[in-house]
Amino acid sequence: MPEQPFRDAAHRTADLVADYLAAVPTGPVWQPMDPAARQALLTAPLPHAGRPLDELLTAVAADVLPAPMGNGHPRFFGWVNSAPAEAGVLATLTAAAMNPSSAGGDHADVHLERTVVRWIAELVGFPHPPGGGLLTSGTSMATIVCLTAARGRAAAAAGWDVRADGLAGLPPLVGYVSGETHSCVRKAAELLGLGSRQLRVLATDAEGRLDPRALRAAVAEDRAAGRLPFLVVASAGTVNTGAVDRFEPIADVCAEQGLWLHVDGAYGAFGVLDPQIAHRYAGLARADSLALDPHKWLGVPVDCGCALVRDPQALRETFSLVPAYLRDEEGDQLGWFSEYGTEQTRPFRSLKVWATIAHRGRDGIAADIATCTRLARRLGELVGADPALELMAPVETSIVAFRARPAGLDAAALDALNQALPAAVQRRGRAFLTGTVLGGHEAVRACLLNATTTERDLDVLLAEVRAAAAELTTRQ
Numbered sequence: 452m453p454e455q456p457f458r459d460a461a462h463r464t465a466d467l468v469a470d471y472l473a474a475v476p477t478g479p480v481w482q483p484m485d486p487a488a489r490q491a492l493l494t495a496p497l498p499h500a501g502r503p504l505d506e507l508l509t510a511v512a513a514d515v516l517p518a519p520m521g522n523g524h525p526r527f528f529g530w531v532n533s534a535p536a537e538a539g540v541l542a543t544l545t546a547a548a549m550n551p552s553s554a555g556g557d558h559a560d561v562h563l564e565r566t567v568v569r570w571i572a573e574l575v576g577f578p579h580p581p582g583g584g585l586l587t588s589g590t591s592m593a594t595i596v597c598l599t600a601a602r603g604r605a606a607a608a609a610g611w612d613v614r615a616d617g618l619a620g621l622p623p624l625v626g627y628v629s630g631e632t633h634s635c636v637r638k639a640a641e642l643l644g645l646g647s648r649q650l651r652v653l654a655t656d657a658e659g660r661l662d663p664r665a666l667r668a669a670v671a672e673d674r675a676a677g678r679l680p681f682l683v684v685a686s687a688g689t690v691n692t693g694a695v696d697r698f699e700p701i702a703d704v705c706a707e708q709g710l711w712l713h714v715d716g717a718y719g720a721f722g723v724l725d726p727q728i729a730h731r732y733a734g735l736a737r738a739d740s741l742a743l744d745p746h747k748w749l750g751v752p753v754d755c756g757c758a759l760v761r762d763p764q765a766l767r768e769t770f771s772l773v774p775a776y777l778r779d780e781e782g783d784q785l786g787w788f789s790e791y792g793t794e795q796t797r798p799f800r801s802l803k804v805w806a807t808i809a810h811r812g813r814d815g816i817a818a819d820i821a822t823c824t825r826l827a828r829r830l831g832e833l834v835g836a837d838p839a840l841e842l843m844a845p846v847e848t849s850i851v852a853f854r855a856r857p858a859g860l861d862a863a864a865l866d867a868l869n870q871a872l873p874a875a876v877q878r879r880g881r882a883f884l885t886g887t888v889l890g891g892h893e894a895v896r897a898c899l900l901n902a903t904t905t906e907r908d909l910d911v912l913l914a915e916v917r918a919a920a921a922e923l924t925t926r927q
């Protein structure tokens with residue numbers, strides 16, 4: 452590689468990226484792509500001759516950077532997608548330059564991953580025995596990793612070697628979730644051959660939390676029918692409303708019944724860093740496994756999930772293809788990450804996590820999280836104070852679920868209005884939120900993950916919601 456063209460292009464990349472990030476807050480949050488620009492991206496022919504780096508940068512500046520998703524903007528409140536942490540952005544370039552496979556071995560990336568997994572566990576107060584976790588592409592994959600371990604443990608307890616024999620012949624393994632459980636749990640159950648029908652959807656209380664009495668009753672019923680209850684999935688922040696399950700009573704039932712407790716903390720686990728809401732997370736550390744997403748509230752550039760497990764051996768028994776007699780030779784008793792999860796060649800994710808956490812420190816991260824929850828509570832108050840808006844759930848973490856409720860509309864018209872509302876707000880370009888269905892009603896939700904968002908931005912968001920609702924009702 453000739454050095455000078457690369458160096459020049461790298462400097463220009465740094466400028467492009469810095470200019471891009473500096474301009475994000477003053478531009479539209481999102482706008483539909485220009486049809487010709489979209490078509491050009493979709494139909495670009497395979498290039499036969501190569502082009503110099505400099506020309507590629509010109510193309511990126513012209514065709515890619517002008518059409519972002521919007522999630523870098525302080526008024527982006529959609530789904531659970533954060534702005535990138537700047538230290539993490541820089542780390543991705545260095546990680547790519549080294550380009551190791553973080554499967555195992557004695558190089559910096561492997562050791563750094565052990566440390567950042569320990570840091571993540573420390574941040575959320577989860578126990579961290581050496582080897583008790585690894586970085587993944589996201590929580591969907593972390594959930595597959597954790598639930599595979601749970602399945603293996605449960606089968607072994609029934610005298611069954613699921614790795615060798617599969618599930619056929621074993622009584623059904625049954626898991627318990629709530630109606631607010633993220634779809635990635637169902638996807639994992641389907642992939643693991645458990646069958647989504649073997650996930651019992653339990654009743655929730657008025658705040659959308661899993662009911663431990665319903666859990667105990669369902670376990671008894673399944674046992675009486677000869678099935679094998681093995682798993683409970685609780686939420687440390689649901690995606691619809693940010694509700695946090697009560698872990699203590701659920702962990703009590705799990706301990707009493709010998710069930711694996713998995714917590715989905717993808718969005719909300721880091722909320723425990725805010726002293727104002729930390730009490731909601733009591734008992735989180737009693738879980739057998741926790742899946743969470745540094746690429747959400749921490750702002751680590753996508754992709755980065757994390758699987759944490761109480762007993763590292765549960766992972767190794769599940770995934771290792773290294774015979775026991777070959778392990779523990781050279782003093783690295785933990786072995787390779789590829790013995791603890793699904794991937795063999797693994798990306799160098801740990802550098803962007805290290806950079807993100809090291810740049811802000813625990814205190815800076817905790818302050819950012821507290822800013823988001825404070826803004827969410829403020830938004831909840833503003834919604835509550837407007838008779839034409841209705842708060843749909845208590846604000847527990849940093850998600851605010853609400854709907855427009857102008858006077859004089861019946862239930863069907865309200866649903867139609869609120870279903871159309873997110874796209875109408877998005878099209879206006881000044882704020883971005885997304886929709887959901889809560890208790891059978893169409894609703895919108897705003898997820899606050901960006902600590903540079905201000906109260907003024909919340910005013911703009913609600914002004915945009917009101918304006919979009921007015922547009923839609925006059926059109927009806």
Ligand SMILES: *Cc1c(COP(=O)(O)O)cnc(C)c1O
Pocket residue numbers: 531588589590591592633635688689690715716717718719744756
């Ligand atoms: C985002 C999310 C997931 C899925 O995680 P990915 O990183 O998108 O794979 C699961 N559960 C909750 C609560 C989430 O917010």
